[in-house]
Amino acid sequence: MAVPSVAERVADELRLQLAEGALLPGARLTESTIAENLGVSRNTVREAFAELASERLVVRHPNRGVFVASLEAGDVHDVYTVRRAIEVSAMRAGGSPEDVAAVRAAVEEGKRAAAAGDHEALGTANQHFHGAIVAMAGSPRLNAIMGQVLAEMRLFFHKATVDAQFYQHYLPENEAICLALESGKPDRAADLLLAYLDRSEDNLSEVHGDAADAE
Amino acid sequence: MAVPSVAERVADELRLQLAEGALLPGARLTESTIAENLGVSRNTVREAFAELASERLVVRHPNRGVFVASLEAGDVHDVYTVRRAIEVSAMRAGGSPEDVAAVRAAVEEGKRAAAAGDHEALGTANQHFHGAIVAMAGSPRLNAIMGQVLAEMRLFFHKATVDAQFYQHYLPENEAICLALESGKPDRAADLLLAYLDRSEDNLSEVHGDAADAE
DNA sequence: AATCGAAGGATTGTTGAACAATCTGTGGAT
DNA sequence: ATCCACAGATTGTTCAACAATCCTTCGATT
Numbered sequence: 001m002a003v004p005s006v007a008e009r010v011a012d013e014l015r016l017q018l019a020e021g022a023l024l025p026g027a028r029l030t031e032s033t034i035a036e037n038l039g040v041s042r043n044t045v046r047e048a049f050a051e052l053a054s055e056r057l058v059v060r061h062p063n064r065g066v067f068v069a070s071l072e073a074g075d076v077h078d079v080y081t082v083r084r085a086i087e088v089s090a091m092r093a094g095g096s097p098e099d100v101a102a103v104r105a106a107v108e109e110g111k112r113a114a115a116a117g118d119h120e121a122l123g124t125a126n127q128h129f130h131g132a133i134v135a136m137a138g139s140p141r142l143n144a145i146m147g148q149v150l151a152e153m154r155l156f157f158h159k160a161t162v163d164a165q166f167y168q169h170y171l172p173e174n175e176a177i178c179l180a181l182e183s184g185k186p187d188r189a190a191d192l193l194l195a196y197l198d199r200s201e202d203n204l205s206e207v208h209g210d211a212a213d214a215e
Numbered sequence: 216m217a218v219p220s221v222a223e224r225v226a227d228e229l230r231l232q233l234a235e236g237a238l239l240p241g242a243r244l245t246e247s248t249i250a251e252n253l254g255v256s257r258n259t260v261r262e263a264f265a266e267l268a269s270e271r272l273v274v275r276h277p278n279r280g281v282f283v284a285s286l287e288a289g290d291v292h293d294v295y296t297v298r299r300a301i302e303v304s305a306m307r308a309g310g311s312p313e314d315v316a317a318v319r320a321a322v323e324e325g326k327r328a329a330a331a332g333d334h335e336a337l338g339t340a341n342q343h344f345h346g347a348i349v350a351m352a353g354s355p356r357l358n359a360i361m362g363q364v365l366a367e368m369r370l371f372f373h374k375a376t377v378d379a380q381f382y383q384h385y386l387p388e389n390e391a392i393c394l395a396l397e398s399g400k401p402d403r404a405a406d407l408l409l410a411y412l413d414r415s416e417d418n419l420s421e422v423h424g425d426a427a428d429a430e
Numbered sequence: 431a432a433t434c435g436a437a438g439g440a441t442t443g444t445t446g447a448a449c450a451a452t453c454t455g456t457g458g459a460t
Numbered sequence: 461a462t463c464c465a466c467a468g469a470t471t472g473t474t475c476a477a478c479a480a481t482c483c484t485t486c487g488a489t490t
Contacts, residue, residue, distance in 0.1 A: 005277065006444070031471070041445045043258060046472090050262055054269035056356075062220065063452045063471055081354040089300035139296040141271075145360060221473070246442070256474045261443090278442055278481045 006040055010048035013038060018057055018068065019151070021158035025070030029058065055148050057155060071156045073205065080201040082149055084194060086142055087133050091181070091190040095136025100181055102132040107178045114168055122167045123157065129174055133193070156204075170196065221255055225263035228253060233272055233283065234366070236373035240285030244273065270363050272370060286371045288420065295416040297364055299409060301357055302348050306396070306405040310351025315396055317347040322393045329383055337382045338372065344389055348408070371419075385411065 004012070014034075017023045029049070035042045049066050052058040058066045071079070095103075106129035113121035127150050134146040173196050180189035219227070229249075232238045244264070250257045264281050267273040273281045286294070310318075321344035328336035342365050349361040388411050395404035 042471095043446090044444065047262065047265055050265045051269065054266065064454095065470070078354050078356050081352055082356050082360070085304035085352070085357065086300050089304065137296055137300070139293050141293050141297050142300065145297070257442095258475090259473065279483090280441070 007044050007047035007051070010034075010038055010040055010045060011051045014048060014052060015057065015151070018052075019154050023068050024158065025068045025155060027068045029066045029068065031065075056152055069152070069155060071152065075152075076156070076201065076204055079149055079152055080197055080204075082145070083130075084197050086146055086149075087130060087197065088190050088194050090134045090137035090139075090142060091193050092186055093137050094186040095138075095181075099132070099136040099138075102135065103129065103178055103181060106132045107174050110167075110171055110174060114171055119167060123154075126167055126170065126174070127154070170200070222259045222262035222266070225249075225253055225255055225259060226266045229263060229267060230272065230366070233267075234369050238283050239373065240283045240370060242283045244281045244283065246280075271367055284367070284370060286367065290367075291371070291416065291419055294364055294367055295412055295419075297360070298345070299412050301361055301364075302345060302412065303405050303409050305349045305352035305354075305357060306408050307401055308352050309401045310353075310396075314347070314351040314353075317350065318344065318393055318396060321347045322389050325382075325386055325389060329386055334382060338369075341382055341385065341389070342369070385415070 014023070014029075023029070031042050031045050031049075035045045038045070049058060049060070053060050053066065057069055059069050060066050106125055109128060110122060110125035113119070113125050131143075131146060131150060134142055173192065177189050177192045177196065180186075180192060229238070229244075238244070246257050246260050246264075250260045253260070264273060264275070268275050268281065272284055274284050275281050321340055324343060325337060325340035328334070328340050346358075346361060346365060349357055388407070392404050392407045392411065395401075395407060
């Protein structure tokens with residue numbers, strides 16, 4: 001019913017291209033060419049840029065232009081710090097049976113994707129899994145924050161060109177976390193999740209080719 | 216060195232007015248009048264609005280205008296859900312001695328304000344206290360999120376016209392939390408903080424005149 | 431008298447063009 | 461080779477216009 005504004009549609013389109021990897025980190029986004037390509041005004045593109053910049057998907061260099069954000073080594077640690085705070089907290093909240101069911105659904109979605117050998121789908125299933133975890137807190141703000149974090153992660157993965165085994169490795173962990181949750185032990189699930197996140201961060205820092213400081 | 220753009224200065228100015236209570240929740244912000252008052256273009260005001268909207272300080276009603284955000288009952292709970300996730304997580308991280316010193320400084324700042332009977336200062340000291348707690352995590356993203364949350368809270372306090380005793384009541388709690396932190400017991404401090412936040416939420420919901428559902 | 435609907439005014443959403451400010455890169459002078 | 465000036469391109473911002481939408485008022489109808 002609510003028709004999205006043109007600026008919002010432009011932002012959506014750019015978000016899509018970013019998620020698909022059509023725009024790689026570091027790439028420059030020129031106002032005029034985007035305005036021309038999408039058939040909108042430069043001013044409207046500008047509004048869309050403001051939105052994407054607030055989501056950290058894009059970085060503004062004053063008088064120089066906007067560039068697709070690229071996560072540096074420190075950013076990876078930072079993003080995982082946010083994830084640890086939010087996901088673990090939401091997990092300890094427990095969540096309603098429907099919330100737990102959503103987590104289970106994401107786990108099964110991942111299994112199917114792995115069976116089909118589709119690691120694009122495997123990646124999105126993993127994001128659904130973590131999104132469902134945060135959703136247990138029932139907090140619109142936490143959901144929004146997590147949404148942004150996941151979008152940032154997606155951006156990063158395209159840069160790292162993650163191989164199939166990357167996600168597959170985590171499938172049994174997701175299963176274990178989900179089982180703990182389903183058997184009414186959210187604290188146990190939270191501990192597993194925390195360990196998972198720590199390991200995931202290490203893996204990612206490694207892929208990124210960065211000497212991780214043992215903190 | 217970096218000169219803020221006009222749009223950013225407009226956003227800053229509006230943020231200031233919001234923090235000072237010059238613009239009360241629910242008030243309408245008309246593009247043309249603000250543009251005229253600040254001597255800038257309507258388009259620039261529009262960019263500033265986009266920024267404030269992304270911070271939830273302002274709400275956009277399509278084709279109707281932007282209004283100063285007003286926290287409803289559910290929003291209070293939501294904001295506290297975010298605070299619990301972020302603050303408690305940061306607290307458990309412990310933090311460097313300088314970080315702890317910053318927390319201590321905020322506590323003392325609060326004491327001085329209370330002694331002087333300045334509850335405007337008492338409020339900001341309290342915000343510094345919680346900001347310092349989050350800063351222990353050393354995460355720019357968490358700091359940014361907390362900054363937005365605190366800005367939202369400030370908005371709400373102007374609506375509720377909180378009395379002096381509101382903050383004063385929490386001074387000894389801040390002291391206790393800080394002491395636990397200083398004596399190397401961050402987990403103990405985190406537990407105290409969690410209890411603090413729960414009680415604070417109850418108080419606020421009460422002030423707001425809302426039948427809180429005991430969850 | 432109350433309800434409904436249609437004009438009118440006001441504000442937002444979007445466009446297009448224009449110009450100053452700033453950055454980038456090229457080429458020449460030392 | 462280094463430095464400086466200049467030209468080109470892009471951003472930042474303004475202005476003016478118009479369509480779309482909303483709110484209000486006024487009038488017509490029942």
